[in-house]
Amino acid sequence: xxxxxxxxxxxxxTFPTPKGPVDVVRGISFSLGRERLGIVGESGSGKxxxxxxxxxxxxxxxxxxxxxxxxxxxxxxxxxxxxxxxLRGARISMVMQDPKFSLNPxxxxxxxxxxxxxxxxxxxxxxxxxxxLEMLHAVRINEPDRVADLYPHExxxxxxxxxxxxxxxxxxxxxxxxxxxxxxxxxxxxxxxLDIIDELVTGKGMGLxxxxxxxxxxxxxxxxxxxxxxxxxxxxxxxxxxxxARHPYTRGLLAAMPRMDEDREELPVLxxxxxxxx
Amino acid sequence: MNAIELTHLDIxxxxxxxxxxxxxxxxxGESFALVGESGSGKxxxxxxxAGLAPDWxxxxxxxxxxxxxxPDRGFAKSCQMVFQDPYGSLHPRKTVDDCLAEPLAVxxxxxxxxxxxxxxxxxxxxxxxxxxxxxxxxxxQRQRVAIARALMLExxxxxxxxxxxxxxxxxxxxxLNLLxxxxxxxxxxxLLVTHNLPVVSFLCDRLAVMRxxxxxxxxHVEALKRGALAEPYSRELYxxxxxxxxxx
Ligand SMILES: Nc1ncnc2c1ncn2[C@@H]1O[C@H](COP(=O)(O)OP(=O)(O)OP(=O)(O)O)[C@@H](O)[C@H]1O
Ligand SMILES: Nc1ncnc2c1ncn2[C@@H]1O[C@H](COP(=O)(O)OP(=O)(O)OP(=O)(O)O)[C@@H](O)[C@H]1O
Ligand SMILES: [Mg+2]
Ligand SMILES: [Mg+2]
Numbered sequence: 001x002x003x004x005x006x007x008x009x010x011x012x013x014t015f016p017t018p019k020g021p022v023d024v025v026r027g028i029s030f031s032l033g034r035e036r037l038g039i040v041g042e043s044g045s046g047k048x049x050x051x052x053x054x055x056x057x058x059x060x061x062x063x064x065x066x067x068x069x070x071x072x073x074x075x076x077x078x079x080x081x082x083x084x085x086x087l088r089g090a091r092i093s094m095v096m097q098d099p100k101f102s103l104n105p106x107x108x109x110x111x112x113x114x115x116x117x118x119x120x121x122x123x124x125x126x127x128x129x130x131x132x133l134e135m136l137h138a139v140r141i142n143e144p145d146r147v148a149d150l151y152p153h154e155x156x157x158x159x160x161x162x163x164x165x166x167x168x169x170x171x172x173x174x175x176x177x178x179x180x181x182x183x184x185x186x187x188x189x190x191x192x193x194l195d196i197i198d199e200l201v202t203g204k205g206m207g208l209x210x211x212x213x214x215x216x217x218x219x220x221x222x223x224x225x226x227x228x229x230x231x232x233x234x235x236x237x238x239x240x241x242x243x244x245a246r247h248p249y250t251r252g253l254l255a256a257m258p259r260m261d262e263d264r265e266e267l268p269v270l271x272x273x274x275x276x277x278x
Numbered sequence: 279m280n281a282i283e284l285t286h287l288d289i290x291x292x293x294x295x296x297x298x299x300x301x302x303x304x305x306x307g308e309s310f311a312l313v314g315e316s317g318s319g320k321x322x323x324x325x326x327x328a329g330l331a332p333d334w335x336x337x338x339x340x341x342x343x344x345x346x347x348x349p350d351r352g353f354a355k356s357c358q359m360v361f362q363d364p365y366g367s368l369h370p371r372k373t374v375d376d377c378l379a380e381p382l383a384v385x386x387x388x389x390x391x392x393x394x395x396x397x398x399x400x401x402x403x404x405x406x407x408x409x410x411x412x413x414x415x416x417x418x419q420r421q422r423v424a425i426a427r428a429l430m431l432e433x434x435x436x437x438x439x440x441x442x443x444x445x446x447x448x449x450x451x452x453x454l455n456l457l458x459x460x461x462x463x464x465x466x467x468x469l470l471v472t473h474n475l476p477v478v479s480f481l482c483d484r485l486a487v488m489r490x491x492x493x494x495x496x497x498h499v500e501a502l503k504r505g506a507l508a509e510p511y512s513r514e515l516y517x518x519x520x521x522x523x524x525x526x
Contacts, residue, residue: 015414042446043418097417097444142317142490146294154291157440158316158473180417183443186316186473188518213418213446216520256451258476260521261503266458267451267480 004031009068026231038218041228110148157184281467287336314488358428
């Protein structure tokens with residue numbers, strides 16, 4: 001393949017509000033190879049909207065425009081909804097920020113993973129159950145046998161996230177967009193789950209967009225980082241250089257993180273008047 | 279008087295017991311953290327205290343009175359819970375304003391306009407969000423609404439389930455500063471679930487580390503800061519957070 005896996009030029013997402021239309025993503029451009037790209041930035045900066053735009057999952061009245069949005073030679077802006085549905089999940093998948101929202105509340109966790117497996121690669125029922133348990137085990141869920149029979153409201157926050165991750169990885173997509181995939185996981189499971197994703201990137205050449213507000217995690221698991229603020233990309237840097245970031249906004253984010261041996265009485269916060277979010 | 283006392287607490291969902299023999303005493307004005315493995319029962323303990331996980335044995339007492347097995351209205355005025363999931367915890371068809379005013383209406387309290395404005399300001403949300411619906415807010419904005427709602431009744435105890443895990447570091451810093459200030463000014467007690475050890479270091483006095491439904495260690499925050507937690511599992515969590523271990 002020549003050219004990047006994903007190329008985006010001048011992407012804008014607009015929502016109508018009582019005070020007129022507001023651009024929550026403002027003409028951003030970036031491209032992605034078979035690499036790990038991190039998107040960080042404060043809440044409301046447009047990270048999720050950027051991720052959802054790629055899958056054309058922005059619902060009306062939201063509007064998406066772009067000069068170019070090309071995935072592996074496919075012009076996404078021109079694709080019909082029917083063809084997008086075929087792409088979603090199979091070639092581009094997204095772990096949503098709100099896992100329980102995205103799981104079907106009336107199907108057990110095991111049935112849902114099973115369904116994802118069947119669609120990807122049909123197999124006999126007995127074998128299916130075994131593969132489901134294997135997937136749950138792979139995302140480090142204890143007692144997979146019991147958990148497979150639970151409904152989404154019966155699993156803990158971190159279990160829900162791992163179920164989503166398992167489902168999104170099953171089809172072995174070319175591009176995985178992971179929106180805060182591990183925000184509910186304890187640190188040791190978090191590292192294990194990110195290692196699983198990492199194996200797919202390095203082993204199978206998957207592209208990864210990792211959206212997170214956890215700067216340390218993104219620095220550790222990505223090659224390149226985009227910093228977003230108010231719908232724009234304000235800084236782009238190699239992950240290993242994040243601590244040398246220049247932009248005052250990025251520096252502000254770094255300073256706002258509590259440390260393990262924290263002794264500050266108050267954490268520095270960003271001046272919101274200077275960084276008016278939407 | 280202790281704010282929260284748990285004695286030999288076992289909690290089950292149907293046939294499955296998920297929390298085993300937990301005993302803890304949290305003093306009034308203390309800020310206490312529950313950390314540990316995903317699925318180890320941290321949220322379940324908070325839910326049992328709030329009356330939302332009815333199938334428990336042992337004792338739970340809050341501000342000196344034993345807890346019943348279900349939520350009750352008087353309890354809501356002294357103890358409020360902020361849920362882990364900022365998506366599920368807000369009603370999709372109620373505006374921020376409705377959601378914040380609701381506890382006031384339930385308890386027959388007045389001064390809606392002023393209180394809603396004040397609490398929005400306290401959690402750092404601009405007034406223009408007041409009449410929006412949850413789907414028009416980002417994840418972090420929703421979590422600020424959830425915290426604001428818990429503060430509406432001016433409770434003495436807050437049960438906080440991952441209150442900042444959906445927030446970016448700058449909003450997290452604001453919320454953490456806010457929680458610290460509220461505690462300083464109003465003597466609030468916190469029982470906080472988090473997987474972020476630096477957050478514990480900033481906000482808490484003590485922590486309990488959980489695994490497989492049990493508490494494996496209770497420690498002072500000083501031990502965390504020094505990297506001197508005692509149990510192997512606690513030390514594993516500490517190391518996975520990027521901390522440098524010291525002898526216990
Ligand atoms: N339906 C809508 N109508 C109006 N504004 C919206 C709507 N949906 C989202 N927004 C706004 O778009 C902006 C960007 O939202 P987005 O979800 O991309 O933020 P984010 O960077 O992912 O934040 P977080 O870290 O909190 O998840 C936010 O300010 C949000 O309030
Ligand atoms: N309504 C329910 N019905 C059945 N089992 C449940 C229910 N809610 C939780 N559980 C189970 O109880 C156990 C503890 O869950 P809990 O939500 O307390 O974990 P947690 O420590 O908060 O984890 P996390 O850090 O992932 O949020 C899990 O095994 C979970 O599957
Ligand atoms: Mg988001
Ligand atoms: Mg939990």
